Amino acid sequence: MRVKICGITNLQDALEAVNAGANALGFVFYKKSPRYIEPLKAKEIAEKLPPFVQTVGLFVNENEEFINQICFDAKMQLAQIIDDFDVLNYEKISFKYIKVIRAKEKKDLLNLNKEYYLVDAFVDSFGGEGKRIALDWFESIDCSKFILAGGLTTKNLKEINGFGFYGVDVSSGVESEVKGIKDRQKMIDFVKEANEIK
Numbered sequence: 285m286r287v288k289i290c291g292i293t294n295l296q297d298a299l300e301a302v303n304a305g306a307n308a309l310g311f312v313f314y315k316k317s318p319r320y321i322e323p324l325k326a327k328e329i330a331e332k333l334p335p336f337v338q339t340v341g342l343f344v345n346e347n348e349e350f351i352n353q354i355c356f357d358a359k360m361q362l363a364q365i366i367d368d369f370d371v372l373n374y375e376k377i378s379f380k381y382i383k384v385i386r387a388k389e390k391k392d393l394l395n396l397n398k399e400y401y402l403v404d405a406f407v408d409s410f411g412g413e414g415k416r417i418a419l420d421w422f423e424s425i426d427c428s429k430f431i432l433a434g435g436l437t438t439k440n441l442k443e444i445n446g447f448g449f450y451g452v453d454v455s456s457g458v459e460s461e462v463k464g465i466k467d468r469q470k471m472i473d474f475v476k477e478a479n480e481i482k
């Protein structure tokens with residue numbers, strides 16, 4: 285089970301997430317988020333990471349040029365893209381990317397097996413709200429290309445056992461009481477638990 289820890293805003297949290305065993309770190313380039321990070325600061329963090337940790341830039345309804353520029357400036361290896369209006373020409377994205385499905389109902393998860401998707405619960409603020417997706421929506425669906433996000437914590441992670449998700453994504457579930465600041469022990473516990481899930 286791959287684990288992405290999203291909403292990294294400082295080097296200490298980044299290194300602690302890596303030491304906890306996270307495979308990928310998410311950086312939010314959406315200015316209205318409490319977890320927004322300046323591209324230059326994200327770059328400084330990215331440059332200090334050890335090998336084999338993927339940097340993921342998160343974009344909300346931005347154009348191709350903006351996504352390419354920020355991924356380049358901030359040294360992101362993957363773009364995580366919310367494109368609510370379905371307007372992007374993905375051939376113009378020069379970086380690897382993963383599309384986000386903001387699921388409102390089971391129907392949103394059907395016929396999606398061709399590529400990898402990050403499946404998050406629909407929230408007005410776009411993410412990081414701790415809202416869960418009903419797990420029964422995934423029943424009888426191939427989840428092997430889905431990264432599940434939305435309200436995951438060590439308290440509920442076991443419930444996804446058996447669905448065969450490719451990975452999980454967590455933000456608020458491993459935070460301290462301050463949004464954007466991670467809790468080291470929560471990250472350690474989360475990754476440990478995630479690694480036990482099939």
Ligand SMILES: O=C(O)c1ccccc1NCC(=O)[C@H](O)[C@H](O)COP(=O)(O)O
Nearest residue numbers: 290317410411412413414434435455456
């Ligand atoms: O985290 C944010 O503040 C955020 C803001 C705008 C768009 C997306 C955002 N986060 C996206 C993520 O990938 C989160 O990890 C995902 O929504 C899960 O968050 P949580 O439910 O808090 O674990």
